[in-house]
Amino acid sequence: MGEQFRRLVDEELSAQQPPRLDGLVARAVGDGRRIRRGRALGVGSVAAAVVLVVTGGALLLAQPPPPHQSPSGVVTAGTDELPATPEALLELLTSLLPQGTVSGHAGRVDRDWIAARVYLNQNIVQISVARRLSPSPPFCVSAPPRSDPTLGSTPRPDASDLPPQLAAPGICDLRADGSYIQRFEEPDNCAERTGFDVHRPDGVSVRIVTGGCPTPGGPEEVPGEVGLPASTAVAIVSDSRWAPTMPADLVTAGVIHFPDLPDIPGATPG
Amino acid sequence: MRGESDFVAYAEARVARLRQRAYLLCHDWHLAQDLTQITLARLYASWRRITKVENIDAYAAKVMVRAFLDHKRRKSSGEIVTDSVPEQVDASTPDLRLTLLEALRQLAPRERAIVVLRYWEDHSVDAVAEMLDTTPGVVKTQSMRALSRLRTLLGTDMAALVD
Numbered sequence: 001m002g003e004q005f006r007r008l009v010d011e012e013l014s015a016q017q018p019p020r021l022d023g024l025v026a027r028a029v030g031d032g033r034r035i036r037r038g039r040a041l042g043v044g045s046v047a048a049a050v051v052l053v054v055t056g057g058a059l060l061l062a063q064p065p066p067p068h069q070s071p072s073g074v075v076t077a078g079t080d081e082l083p084a085t086p087e088a089l090l091e092l093l094t095s096l097l098p099q100g101t102v103s104g105h106a107g108r109v110d111r112d113w114i115a116a117r118v119y120l121n122q123n124i125v126q127i128s129v130a131r132r133l134s135p136s137p138p139f140c141v142s143a144p145p146r147s148d149p150t151l152g153s154t155p156r157p158d159a160s161d162l163p164p165q166l167a168a169p170g171i172c173d174l175r176a177d178g179s180y181i182q183r184f185e186e187p188d189n190c191a192e193r194t195g196f197d198v199h200r201p202d203g204v205s206v207r208i209v210t211g212g213c214p215t216p217g218g219p220e221e222v223p224g225e226v227g228l229p230a231s232t233a234v235a236i237v238s239d240s241r242w243a244p245t246m247p248a249d250l251v252t253a254g255v256i257h258f259p260d261l262p263d264i265p266g267a268t269p270g
Numbered sequence: 271m272r273g274e275s276d277f278v279a280y281a282e283a284r285v286a287r288l289r290q291r292a293y294l295l296c297h298d299w300h301l302a303q304d305l306t307q308i309t310l311a312r313l314y315a316s317w318r319r320i321t322k323v324e325n326i327d328a329y330a331a332k333v334m335v336r337a338f339l340d341h342k343r344r345k346s347s348g349e350i351v352t353d354s355v356p357e358q359v360d361a362s363t364p365d366l367r368l369t370l371l372e373a374l375r376q377l378a379p380r381e382r383a384i385v386v387l388r389y390w391e392d393h394s395v396d397a398v399a400e401m402l403d404t405t406p407g408v409v410k411t412q413s414m415r416a417l418s419r420l421r422t423l424l425g426t427d428m429a430a431l432v433d
Contacts, residue, residue, distance in 0.1 A: 005370075005389050012371045013290055018299045021289065025281040028307045029274070032314025 034252065081245040084129060085109070086261055087254030088246045089116035093127050096236045098228070108264040114244075117264050124211030125228050126195075126264070129242050131203055177201075181234065196237045204244065208237040277317045280326065281310050288330065294386045295338045297375045305341070309334040331391065332401040335383050339402075342379045373423040381416035388413055 082088075086107020094102060097120055104119035113130035172180045178201040185194045195209035210228045228236075241247065288309060292302035312333050313320055323329050374382055380402070387398045388409070395413075399406045 002389065002392075006392075008370050009294070009374075009390050012369055013293070016293070016299075018289065018293065019303060021285055021303075024289075024303060024307055025278060025285055025310060028281065028310030029278065029314055031307065031311030032317075035311060035315035 034248070080248050082248045082251040084114055084242075084244055084246045085251055085254060086114055086116045087258040088251040089114060089127055089129065089242075089254070090118065090258050090261070091250045091254035092239070092241055092246070093118060093125070093236070096239065097125065098232055105258055105261060106264040107258070107261045115264060120228060123228070124209065125233075126207075126209040126211070127236070127242065128207045128209075129244065130205045130207070131244055172199075179238075181238070183230075196233055198237050202243075204242070206237050206242040208233050274314075274317075276321075277314055281313070284327070284330070285310070288334065291331065291386060291391070292334060292338070294371070294374060294390060295335065295379070295383055296341075297371070301341075305334055305337055308337050312337075328393065328397060328401070331387060331393070335387065335401055336403075338383065339379060370424070373420050376423055377416050377419060381412050381419070384409055384412050385416050385420070 086109060090105055090107060093116055097118070100121040102118050102120055103122075104117070106118075107116045108114070113128050115126060115128035117124060117126040119125070172182045174180055180197075180199045182197045182199070183194070184197060193209075193211045195207060198206045200206070210233055241250070285306060289299075289302050289306040292305035292309075293299060296302055296305065309330055313326075313330055320326055320329055374385060377385065383402065384398055387393045387401060388395070393401070395406045395409050399409045402409065
């Protein structure tokens with residue numbers, strides 16, 4: 001075991017066709033500077049976690065769909081964007097939420113999607129960003145409303161402030177920027193009672209979910225209280241910053257503000 | 271070697287080899303690219319301190335292996351998009367014998383890291399134990415287990431490589 005092993009490994013490695021190394025060192029220097037700046041702010045370990053989070057799974061979301069993966073498309077260091085993380089989603093989500101009591105921060109990274117959840121006034125608000133395999137938006141079919149306002153003890157969000165095409169779930173509305181928005185309802189699913197999907201022409205889908213599940217350890221229900229007005233949910237889910245890569249300041253601030261983020265149990269991308 | 275230009279010179283000289291190590295660990299060139307970038311970024315961030323370290327290459331290996339194992343511990347790490355599917359081959363069938371890289375790929379991540387560090391990079395047992403934050407005894411045990419597995423996977427001819 002030794003020289004012969006090394007030689008054969010090197011031979012097999014030389015037969016491989018790796019992607020080009022273009023700019024890798026420069027990107028590493030950029031990342032290293034960010035880590036240094038974080039340390040200078042007294043959050044060195046947290047800033048380093050940005051890099052770990054980047055490699056941990058968000059990178060998969062940031063990659064274009066196979067087989068056309070960009071060799072260096074994983075980390076967009078050197079620009080002002082970084083692969084999205086649950087912490088970055090939370091940073092943006094909490095900045096967009098209306099005033100209220102926010103608790104229960106959680107996040108999740110999966111292969112093709114990433115999500116973050118909070119409880120606003122003890123009602124779930126969850127955002128997820130996914131990359132579609134198909135360029136055309138899914139689920140975009142007309143369907144009659146199927147929700148029953150009497151279902152469950154948690155009230156449905158008031159949709160009276162929405163345009164008519166979004167008042168009923170299941171119907172897609174094509175918007176000026178080429179994206180579709182669709183309202184959905186899951187009356188039997190406490191955690192995902194209702195929400196909106198935005199399917200963008202760049203292949204990214206964003207979902208916001210507003211649920212009626214009570215905060216863990218909190219009161220059972222808050223009758224009559226709605227966590228998020230429907231128009232606010234539409235405004236949040238329509239924000240163009242939801243993407244597989246997000247502004248670097250959001251990614252960094254997210255890791256600083258939400259260290260040790262717990263996992264969302266049983267989360268699905270929607 | 272204290273300034274940025276020194277770091278860049280070091281990184282440019284090592285980047286290809288670093289990425290090869292990363293590939294041997296993860297068997298995915300895109301992830302290998304990331305692991306290399308993360309390793310270099312961390313080296314850059316601590317460059318002044320690291321230049322006082324006797325063996326920068328060993329330090330870089332430690333950073334990379336820990337980043338790799340951290341990555342593998344994450345839930346999503348088993349879902350890496352790759353260009354190829356690992357072959358599950360009966361080593362007793364000569365025509366279907368694995369290459370050495372494919373055999374390495376079938377080891378557990380920690381065992382694979384030990385084999386790469388010990389036998390491809392020729393680090394000592396003590397050095398590998400320090401890199402993996404474990405004891406030399408554990409490294410020896412896992413080395414033996416990994417080599418035994420490689421022998422089984424590689425079949426009779428190539429098994430001599432790992433004797």
